Amino acid sequence: MATSKRDEVLKSAWRLFESQGYHATGINQIITESGVPKGSFYHYFPEGKEGLACEAVSAISDGMHAKLLKVFAATDGPVEAIEALFSEIGRRLSESGYREGGPLTTLALETATTNERINAECRSAYATLQREFTEWFTAEGIDDSEALALSSLIIAGLEGGILLSRTHHSTEPMEQIARQLTEQIETRLNQATISRQCIQKQEST
Amino acid sequence: MATSKRDEVLKSAWRLFESQGYHATGINQIITESGVPKGSFYHYFPEGKEGLACEAVSAISDGMHAKLLKVFAATDGPVEAIEALFSEIGRRLSESGYREGGPLTTLALETATTNERINAECRSAYATLQREFTEWFTAEGIDDSEALALSSLIIAGLEGGILLSRTHHSTEPMEQIARQLTEQIETRLNQATISRQCIQKQEST
DNA sequence: GTCTATACACTGATAGAC
DNA sequence: GTCTATCAGTGTATAGAC
Numbered sequence: 494m495a496t497s498k499r500d501e502v503l504k505s506a507w508r509l510f511e512s513q514g515y516h517a518t519g520i521n522q523i524i525t526e527s528g529v530p531k532g533s534f535y536h537y538f539p540e541g542k543e544g545l546a547c548e549a550v551s552a553i554s555d556g557m558h559a560k561l562l563k564v565f566a567a568t569d570g571p572v573e574a575i576e577a578l579f580s581e582i583g584r585r586l587s588e589s590g591y592r593e594g595g596p597l598t599t600l601a602l603e604t605a606t607t608n609e610r611i612n613a614e615c616r617s618a619y620a621t622l623q624r625e626f627t628e629w630f631t632a633e634g635i636d637d638s639e640a641l642a643l644s645s646l647i648i649a650g651l652e653g654g655i656l657l658s659r660t661h662h663s664t665e666p667m668e669q670i671a672r673q674l675t676e677q678i679e680t681r682l683n684q685a686t687i688s689r690q691c692i693q694k695q696e697s698t
Numbered sequence: 699m700a701t702s703k704r705d706e707v708l709k710s711a712w713r714l715f716e717s718q719g720y721h722a723t724g725i726n727q728i729i730t731e732s733g734v735p736k737g738s739f740y741h742y743f744p745e746g747k748e749g750l751a752c753e754a755v756s757a758i759s760d761g762m763h764a765k766l767l768k769v770f771a772a773t774d775g776p777v778e779a780i781e782a783l784f785s786e787i788g789r790r791l792s793e794s795g796y797r798e799g800g801p802l803t804t805l806a807l808e809t810a811t812t813n814e815r816i817n818a819e820c821r822s823a824y825a826t827l828q829r830e831f832t833e834w835f836t837a838e839g840i841d842d843s844e845a846l847a848l849s850s851l852i853i854a855g856l857e858g859g860i861l862l863s864r865t866h867h868s869t870e871p872m873e874q875i876a877r878q879l880t881e882q883i884e885t886r887l888n889q890a891t892i893s894r895q896c897i898q899k900q901e902s903t
Numbered sequence: 904g905t906c907t908a909t910a911c912a913c914t915g916a917t918a919g920a921c
Numbered sequence: 922g923t924c925t926a927t928c929a930g931t932g933t934a935t936a937g938a939c
Contacts, residue, residue: 514808516721520933531934532906541934592811598861599807603719605864606797615865642874649858649875656803656857657850659810660820669847670854677882725915736916737924746915 499537501527506549512592514599515546515611546600547614553596554618561625571633571682572675575647579671582655583664591662595655622648634685643681650674704742706732711754717797719804720751720816751805752819758801759823766830776838776887777880780852784876787860788869796867800860827853839890848886855879 505527509518520542524534538545561578568574586594597615604611626644631637650670657666710732714723725747729739743750766783773779791799802820809816831849836842855875862871 513812514719514721516719517808517812519931521931530906532908532936533904535934536904536906542932590811599804601865602804602807602861603722605861605867606795607718607722612865619862619865642878645859645862645871645874646855646878649855649862649871650851651858652861653854653856653858654850656807656810657824657854660806660817660824662810666850666854669850673847673851673882677878677885680882680885724913726913735924737918737926738922740916741922741924 498527498529498533502529502534502537502545503549503552506545507553507596508593510546510549510600511553511594511596512589515603543608543610546604546608546611550597550600550611550614550618554614554621557596557618558621558625561622565625565629571629571678575675575678576671579651579654579667579674582651583658583667586655586658586667587664591659595652595659598652598655619648630681633682634688635681636685639681643678646677647674703732703734703738707734707739707742707750708754708757711750712758712801713798715751715754715805716758716799716801717794720808748813748815751809751813751816755802755805755816755819755823759819759826762801762823763826763830766827770830770834776834776883780880780883781876784856784859784872784879787856788863788872791860791863791872792869796864800857800864803857803860824853835886838887840886841890844886848883851882852879 502523506518506523509523509526520531520534523545524531529537535541538548540547564574564577564581568577582594597618600611601615601619604615606612623641623644626647627637627640630640630643635643650673654667654670657670658664707728711723711728714728714731725736725739728750729736734742740746743753745752769779769782769786773782787799802823805816806820806824809820811817828846828849831852832842832845835845835848840848855878859872859875862875863869
């Protein structure tokens, strides 16, 4: 297949960016890992490291989005889904020696103010996740601005949890944060239910 | 003063690590910014970039700790303190063009699994913050394991919020997360109060 | 289209003059 | 103790043979 080698490069870049970040990962390492000569690399990616990173972030974004939808589909409600999400990422973190899990976290920070193109890709990736969470919460009866803020907290909890778990080489932060978040969500869902009941009562009079 | 030049280097390193991260910041840039010749740099920091980074993280940790204590002292309770903390970091983020604010975030992730010495310093820095938050919550009547988990959520919210605000070039995530966290804390404080009242009632029988 | 050889700036680090 | 000159190595990127 013609694109198979290109995909190989993209996959290697993905893994290396995830575990080492953007600046610590060199072209030489990427081509060594993927077994592609340097000339071929610049044939596939004429825009060099920056273009490669943009495509990698886009692919990672698609991957994260797909995974989120899968978790949503496989679970019964927000609480269960958050638990599944955090425990799966936690497992990935510990199994990889805290090198993998949170494929964008480091890269997004590194490039936030130093590379506009990559930053734009990261922004869109996090916006996609946030939209998904927000829609999901509004569908549960939480009102828009609250759902938006809650989804910010969840993504921040995820990314911050990944940071803490990676630095402490422990899944404990992920577990603690997941527990706190599920309780927070339950409170919000109860509030939404109560306010819905109030509206129903008012309508029935 | 003999140490003044050394401190100059340390301060430049601090700022550059904060805004660009570890790997994007070179020795040459640090010595140019601080106006110190390369030879002098290696005289002051015989262990090179790694040793410098360790000292920088330690200094940053002290700074964060001091700031936290200051916020605690200047505010009336956990809710107010969290609001003050997030809004101050948010201001710093926006005023610097989202380059400063969260002095350890990027560096901690970059070195979590690639440099044991720096990682150890980062770990200790976050542990200090967490201890401070936890003690503060237990003093408010929240029980130990809950206080520990809650402080994890807050630090994760902080760091994750910094990531989101930096990538979106907006303080909105910081504000949303602060709002959600304060509500969460209020819930916990109410629970603590209620459980305290229960205990008092049981004791009075 | 595929790959080798190379360009050239810059990295962290050092040796040795002052 | 302070600094200049320079090192070997690596970074990204390219030219040009096949």
